Amino acid sequence: MVQVIAGSVISSLTLTVVENIHRMKMMKGVKVNRRSFLKMLGWGGAGTALAGCDMPTTVTLEEGKEEVVSYLSPEEYVIPGVGVWYASTCTQCDAGCGLHGRVREGRALKLEGNPDSPLNNGKSCMMGQSGVQTHYNPDRVTSPMMRKGNSLQAVSWDEAMAELGKQVSSVSGDRFAFVSGSLSGHQSVLTSELLSKVGSKNHFAYETINTSIWQAVSKDLLGDAMPVIRYDKAGVILSFGADFLATWMSPVHNAGEYAKFRQGERGVLVQVEPKMTLTGGNADLWVPAAPGTEGVLALGIANIIVSRGWNKVDVPASVKTELAQYDLNKVEKITGIQGSKIKRIASLLSERGPALVLAGESTVGQAKGYEAASAVMLLNIIMGSVGTTIEPSVSFPENALAAKQGNTSSLKAFAQGLSDSKYDVVFFYNSNPIYSAPEALGVESGLDKVKFKVALTMFPDETALKADLVLPLNSAIEDWGTHVAAYQGGSATMSLQQPLMEPLYKETKGFGDIMIALLSKLDEGYKQFPDYYAYLRTSVKNMPAELTGGALASDESFWNGLLQKGVLKTTGVTGSLTATLAVAKVGTPTDHLDQTSLTLIPSARLGLWDGRHANIPWLQEAPDQISKVVWDSWAEMHPHTAAEMNLKNGDIVKIESKSGSIETQVAITKAIHRGAISVPMGQGHKEYGRYAKQTGANSLSILDPVFDHKTGELATHATQVKVSKTRKNQILIKMGGSDVQMGRSFVRTVSADQLRRTEGGA
Amino acid sequence: MSLSNILDNLSRFRQDAESERYGHHDYEHRFGMAIDLDICIGCNACSTACYAENNLPVVGKDYFEQGQAMHWMRIERYWDDEELEHPERGASFIPMMCQQCGAATCEPVCPVAATYHTPDGLNAQVYNRCIGSRYCSNNCPFRVRYFNFWSFYESSWPEPLNQQLNPDLSVRDKGVMEKCTFCIQRIRVAKDSAAREERNMIDGDVITACAQACPTNAIVFGDTMDPTSQVSLAWKKHEVKRGPYTHKEAKSDEEIRGYRVFDELNVDPSVMYLERVRDSEV
Incomplete structure (x- = not known):
């Protein structure tokens, strides 16, 4: 095994190394002045000193012979002090990004994206960067x-x-x-x-974070389970809870495509979800629909589109009639979103196309999640996205x-x-x-x-x-x-x-x-x-x-x-795409009409993921992108909801579902619907090493066993909880002192109009 | 020694600030950045890459609470200061790290010249020289200098985590100030390689860990003295110049997006940001 690795290592030199060797060879012919000579000596010396600590310097006095292998005759292609990059693959989530890993003196030190991988194009995310801390983790199992x-x-x-x-x-x-x-x-x-x-x-x-329902709906309505999503071709993206920049499908790939979508003719992003995700934080318009009502909102928007004739694809009268029952007043009442805003979203889809409409966890994580995703897919079909921003799948042969x-x-x-x-x-x-x-x-x-x-x-x-x-x-x-x-x-x-x-x-x-x-x-x-x-x-x-x-x-x-x-x-x-037009019978959750309960949102984080990365210190210390809380769990609540219960930041609340209860600290934020409470998943391990153990609370543990009736997927956003105050409190530890800029304008914001005037675009 | 040093530094700083040269006299390079806040998604990839590259310690929950986290590169998140029920326009993210100011306010106050300006246009921090007076961090408007109140080596890198440490730079011990270096170890390697090949450095020879990781390519790094570099082109396009504060009115169009944070303090930051964009018609 060892020999094999060495063999492969030699043959897998990347260009960088070859260049470096070339440079080293060239050095012989280069005139070296005193200063650069000393510099070189310094580098080499540092490398040799380090190498002495952990490279094959084997001294076996017991056997009566000493064998000291010094770096005066290093292994072939190993240059002390020079990092060598090898290609590999990231396994921190299942997106499968390509990696380049830097190896020096036999140790892997740093991971970067592999520019040859068409998935991540040389880029990486925080979890990929942390691969080295999974590897060198002090809590690994070291023997059977x-x-x-x-x-x-x-x-x-x-x-x-x-x-x-x-x-x-x-x-x-x-x-x-x-x-x-x-x-x-x-x-x-x-x-x-x-x-x-x-x-x-x-x-x-088994994966907690998955896109199964999206795929099932794509398969049934478009005839293709994994169509290619062309963010870069879209003029407007309407995302119902799909956190494509952080946890949906292939985040690093998506982020690269998102950058293309924002540059040139700048596309518009509208995000509908009850708790702000990273993608929501980047939206031009963030719409907190009442939890579980996204399907109704999608059909309401579809109704406006077909009744005004904005649809790009012919819609049969029967479908129009079915959609007509989702009139604006009704949709406004159910979703809690102003009618004017719903109309604006509908007109955006028609004016700023090509449109792309996505459905993610908060929308599909319902007992009728399949129907909600189908309602979302209907928008894609009537707006002509199928074939433009949604292309046929390409699969490995x-x-x-x-x-x-x-x-x-x-x-x-x-x-x-x-x-x-x-x-x-x-x-x-x-x-x-x-x-x-x-x-x-x-x-x-x-x-x-x-x-x-x-x-x-x-x-x-x-x-x-x-x-x-x-x-x-x-x-x-x-x-x-x-x-x-x-x-x-x-x-x-x-x-x-x-x-x-x-x-x-x-x-x-x-x-x-x-x-x-x-x-x-x-x-x-x-x-x-x-x-x-x-x-x-x-x-x-x-x-x-x-x-x-x-x-x-x-x-x-x-x-x-x-x-x-x-x-x-x-x-x-x-693959091939054939759209099927049908109006799904979406559900309207009635539970949250009960004023005393809140919908629990166990949101997924880019970082701790489904909890598998809770043992990585870098990721524990990296503030959550939206709340900026570190090292613990927290329960996001709207200021209005918190005020009703007389709660302030850091108060410990008991969150009780039919299936169990957890306790964690309150973090008040406006980036959540009043009827929801969000405890991100990933913390609250009982075991799993020193960094994960006893840190925070596990929100997945108290989910009710509700499943999407069609696909059997766990309805992650369908648990109602009672929240009660305990007498305990702690200091909410988060990055940064102020949530607003207090007029200091670190981040300045301009309108898209202005951007169009100065940098072009439509 | 120290008092005359302070006075010397201060007078040189003032002299430079008023002259056309504005800053260091004989630059070989002036490394800088351009960060587009419209495509920065606030994902933390840059920050984690920085931890990996620069041997940043993990301080743990309690020290984090006391503001002692060592995140050289941090993503700040702000909400719009409005009385709305919800933040309808999403969040405002900004990656904040040492701005490598051309007329840095941290430099003249150092009693031992541990922080000084290099011919590469960087604010270097000489760890061996630092005595931990913390004047520099006190004087930094960006709050990007981090002091080692404790020795984090044992707690942050229990074996075998310490094997990940980048041997190209040191682990800083108690009593020392540290901050973003624009990955000076990478700059060194690139400079040495270029010198060996008897050529000048070219754009792309060095890329900082943050820029390399950034999934949206929001961070562009390079030499602002090289007129053909990506970063120079971006600075030029967005009409941000080296030197004193560029007033919006001085630009050919006030609406051009480039700006430098706290530019009005005349510290000549080396990082240009492009304003975040939101579609107000939406």
Whole structure:
């Protein structure tokens, strides 16, 4: 393994390195004056001194011989003090951005976006930047652990794998389950192989943050589940809760496209949602509709459009009649949005087109979320967006490698299986349902009925500590992998993940290595692969020409090129769009008419994500983009609502749903609807290392088990809570002293009119 | 020594401020930025990239509360000061870091000349020279200087987190002031490379960690003395000049978006911002 990594490292030099070597060579012929000579000496000296600390300086006095490898004869291509950049893939969320990682003296130091990746085009987000802190995290699991009696005890890999092999080969197929996050590439292939060898169909890919309902609606109404969204082509974007700049689909890619949308002829962004997301914070108009009424608002807007004849696509009379019941007065009453504003949004869609209308979590996270998203999609159809700002999907031509996306309906199915005592052996990989599943689903107690639980994990999370066998994984920076992102924005790319450095710990293994070892026990055919690298290498060698763009995959240079670029761009399979016009029967929540309860919004954050990044100190210390609170949970409430309950910033409130309660501090903000209370997800871990443990409250835990009736997705925005004051309070810790500029004009704002006059555009 | 130093600094500062040269006499480069607030989305990518590049310590909840966070690059968020029920125009985000002022108010007050102006147009901070008087941060209108009230090494980088530390720059200890350096370690590497190749530095040789990460390319970094650099072109287009305060009236059109924060203090910041845009018809 070690040799292999070294080999790949050498062959994967990026241009930067080659240039640097070139420069070093050139130095010989360059006239060096005293000053620059001293400078060089200084750099080299620093590098050598550092290198002495942690590079292969092996002194084995015990064996009676000393072997000191100094940097006077460094490894080939390793230049002390010069960082080398290698291409890899980010695994902090499932967007699959390409990375360049800087390695110096054998340590990975810094991650940047890979400019060759058509997804992120060299850019990265705060979670991607923090990949190094996941890797170097002080709370990693460093050896296999097996439950003996009541506690987990360190065991050898041999013992762990023997037990694992025994369990897996003796379990009957239907009683085996595999729970993971989104999976793609060869990791997905191996997982499917394992399941088929065991004879099980129980793969539960589970992600709290997903776009399943959007995809289901796209599939049903446009005939294409993952159409390409052309933000850059849009003149006006109307987003119903889709936080596309932070948590929706592929945030870094979207942000790049958003920049194009804002430049040139500056597009207009209108965001409808009950709690301001990062995308809402960037909107020209932010519209806080009453929670759960976005579907009605969408149909109200559609009604105005068709009744004024602004629709770009012919609308049958039957649809018009159905829409007519969403007259302005009714919609105004239900959504709480002024009629004049609704009319303005409708006229914007018609005047500032091409239009693009999106539906995200606050809209679809309802018992009738599918209908709400369908109502939103109707706007796209009648405004002629289908084919202009919404283009046919482009998918990766090899289905086996395509993304198996996580969702929450699989969580529901898994929880049901647990309560029916259906499983004897369960694997958890990159998945922590004890933390992130609502307590009402009974995952934690249901797991007691499972005889043998295996956690493949890097960290001692809640689920791992309940497991019978914990297998410590290599970090993304130490492991091989291939990734095919579910959303690729029009490209068809496979991104390669290669180790940037040798594993920090001797006793951790790659996910693929474990799968290969396990498969070898079930199928002789896998014995030819000593490890995952060998498997991956062979798989890539055997890639058909339509995947490699005509290049011969068995050629060594193809593999080297892949290592160097990090991405394999190929010709995708283009889907087709056929719009179906139908008026969805949207729901109107009646619960929130009850004045004493508020709608709980467990909003997702770019940063802690679904809680998986709560153990990263940089992300804990990074202020939330909108509230600017750090290191804790908080409950966002409108000043009006807070005043009614006599609450001020930092007061601890008890938030009680039918399914449980949490306590956290109040953060008063106007960026939320009066009828809502928002406690962002991600905090409140009971375990998961020093940074995550006992920090804040877990808002996902108290969600009621309400599911979208059509897709079975968890309705994350459909929980009503009672909020009561406790006698406790604390200081609300946030960045910055003042929320307003007090006339100092740090950020100056001008009108779009002015921009058009000075910088052109329509 | 220290008093005469202060006086020397002050008189030089005043002299320069009144002359055409305005600032340092013999610049080789003047690194600067252009930040478009209309496409900055406030996502924190730049700030986290800065933590990763510059060995910034994580201070923890309690010290954060006491205002001791070390975020060299921070995203400030403001709400419109209006009596509306909701912030209808979204939030105002601004990435705020050391503005590397040409006539920096932090420099002349340093009793030991630990902060000084480099020929690259940067306000350098010499950690070894700093005695922690904190006069400089007291005098900085942007509040972008951060003092190490504690030694954060043990608490911020428990093993093996310390292995991530960038060896190109130091970890600062208790009693030292620090701030954004425009990634001076990257500038150094680029300058050395250019010198080895016996050429001048060209635009794109250096990119700061924040600009490299920014998903919307809102941050443009470069040498404002190189007339062909992206940043120079942006400054030119938006009619912001080096030197004293550029009045809006002095521009060919008052509505041109470029401005420098606290320009009216005549500190000659090296960062130009472009005004945030909101569609008021919407």
